Amino acid sequence: MELKPLFLAHLKERLAYAEKALAANAFDALVISSGAAYTHFADDQDAPFRPTPHFRHYCPLTGPHHALLIRPGQKPLLARYAPEDFWYEQLSLEAIWGGTPFWVEGFQVVECASLDAVWEAVGKPARAAYIGNETERAATAELDINPVKLTAYLDWGRAYKSEYEIRNLEDATVLGAKGHIAGREAFLAGGSELEIHQAFAKGVGCLDHELAFGSIVALNEKGATLHYENKRHNKNGATMILDCGARVRDYASDITRTITAPTCDARFKALVAGMEKLQLELCAAVKKNLPFGQLHHQAHLKVAALLQESGIMNVSAEECVTKGFSRAFLPHGLGHHLGIQVHDVGGKLAGPDGTFQAPPPEYPNLRTTRTLEPRQIVTIEPGLYFIPMLLRPFREGEHASHFNWTLIDELSAFGGIRIEDDILVTEGEPRNLTREHLAK
Numbered sequence: 257m258e259l260k261p262l263f264l265a266h267l268k269e270r271l272a273y274a275e276k277a278l279a280a281n282a283f284d285a286l287v288i289s290s291g292a293a294y295t296h297f298a299d300d301q302d303a304p305f306r307p308t309p310h311f312r313h314y315c316p317l318t319g320p321h322h323a324l325l326i327r328p329g330q331k332p333l334l335a336r337y338a339p340e341d342f343w344y345e346q347l348s349l350e351a352i353w354g355g356t357p358f359w360v361e362g363f364q365v366v367e368c369a370s371l372d373a374v375w376e377a378v379g380k381p382a383r384a385a386y387i388g389n390e391t392e393r394a395a396t397a398e399l400d401i402n403p404v405k406l407t408a409y410l411d412w413g414r415a416y417k418s419e420y421e422i423r424n425l426e427d428a429t430v431l432g433a434k435g436h437i438a439g440r441e442a443f444l445a446g447g448s449e450l451e452i453h454q455a456f457a458k459g460v461g462c463l464d465h466e467l468a469f470g471s472i473v474a475l476n477e478k479g480a481t482l483h484y485e486n487k488r489h490n491k492n493g494a495t496m497i498l499d500c501g502a503r504v505r506d507y508a509s510d511i512t513r514t515i516t517a518p519t520c521d522a523r524f525k526a527l528v529a530g531m532e533k534l535q536l537e538l539c540a541a542v543k544k545n546l547p548f549g550q551l552h553h554q555a556h557l558k559v560a561a562l563l564q565e566s567g568i569m570n571v572s573a574e575e576c577v578t579k580g581f582s583r584a585f586l587p588h589g590l591g592h593h594l595g596i597q598v599h600d601v602g603g604k605l606a607g608p609d610g611t612f613q614a615p616p617p618e619y620p621n622l623r624t625t626r627t628l629e630p631r632q633i634v635t636i637e638p639g640l641y642f643i644p645m646l647l648r649p650f651r652e653g654e655h656a657s658h659f660n661w662t663l664i665d666e667l668s669a670f671g672g673i674r675i676e677d678d679i680l681v682t683e684g685e686p687r688n689l690t691r692e693h694l695a696k
């Protein structure tokens with residue numbers, strides 16, 4: 257389907273939700289700016305720009321300093337910052353989008369040649385909230401800056417993806433899958449972490465900072481560092497964790513595969529096969545009305561059963577989980593909401609009023625405590641790692657005899673395993689967006 261009708265339906269839904277959010281928080285208007293770039297301390301260089309996520313939720317326009325003014329019952333005003341500039345290229349909307357942008361009809365666009373012009377277009381709307389980082393301008397406009405409760409209300413709503421957002425996430429998955437195929441080939445050809453990263457970015461066809469997040473390319477023991485972002489030059493890895501995603505219209509995919517080379521130890525390969533099986537079972541178990549925390553607990557039981565089967569632990573899955581042994585091998589949450597942000601907002605909200613729903617004490621790293629509902633997109637990413645600092649207390653503690661330390665030490669050379677897909681919750685069967693484009 258064309259993007260334009262998808263986007264206009266998305267915007268209509270967004271505006272209806274914003275109206276409810278404003279009414280519930282005693283505001284009459286909402287100003288969101290795309291934001292100012294972060295300038296490195298004591299430097300004149302900026303970090304790669306990322307727009308305010310809430311701005312992106314309404315408008316796909318790229319670049320800093322634009323402002324949206326949303327008022328119930330009115331077409332939103334978009335003050336587009338478009339200065340004359342000889343340092344950086346400034347293009348017309350048509351030039352950026354290769355014709356009339358599919359989204360432009362949804363807005364009353366005001367072209368602004370300066371920051372002053374942007375904020376003159378915004379004016380001083382009464383009882384108005386502001387979301388963004390241009391707080392001095394917002395203060396001058398007498399806006400209520402980043403109100404916590406309104407932001408929580410909007411965050412809550414961001415979990416439910418429109419058809420337009422699902423399309424963006426699918427397109428990001430298609431690109432992410434291309435990158436993964438290229439990265440895997442580079443790994444199997446003996447490439448270094450840097451070369452594999454470059455193959456991934458080339459497969460996606462973008463600059464590094466345009467990826468969904470800093471790529472994780474971990475060969476061998478580095479797989480045990482969950483967010484390993486270094487890029488060593490050593491080649492011919494026996495195993496690789498490739499955790500990388502692409503971005504389309506500022507929506508992210510987040511995909512992980514653990515690949516083994518023919519030289520890898522057969523016992524580690526069997527563990528990878530076991531993780532693949534249990535990951536697919538967890539993906540298939542995604543359904544509406546299921547508290548995500550319950551699925552996370554299931555993941556621990558499954559990983560614990562694999563630890564017992566493979567001879568790494570000599571206790572039952574139940575005991576392994578209840579005594580906290582499995583947490584040494586799987587210290588992160590099963591997954592998270594996915595959208596404009598890779599770790600999307602609102603995962604620990606109990607409702608639009610902003611009530612916080614903390615993870616249970618036994619699983620402090622769970623990123624979402626919400627109950628699954630149709631139109632949410634979550635990642636399912638169980639892992640099994642050999643992390644020395646987490647294993648050490650058990651090696652030295654009273655339960656040491658439950659662990660097969662010889663086997664653990666031999667498998668530690670291969671770091672760990674993580675397999676991650678992006679799943680759409682529906683009224684019925686879940687949709688595994690990732691496997692539709694990257695079967696293995």
Ligand code: GLY
Binds near residue numbers: 500510676
């Ligand atoms: N790429 C980070 C994560 O999977 O959450």
Ligand code: MN
Binds near residue numbers: 510591592635676
């Ligand atoms: Mn993830």
Ligand code: MN
Binds near residue numbers: 499500510512676
């Ligand atoms: Mn990931």
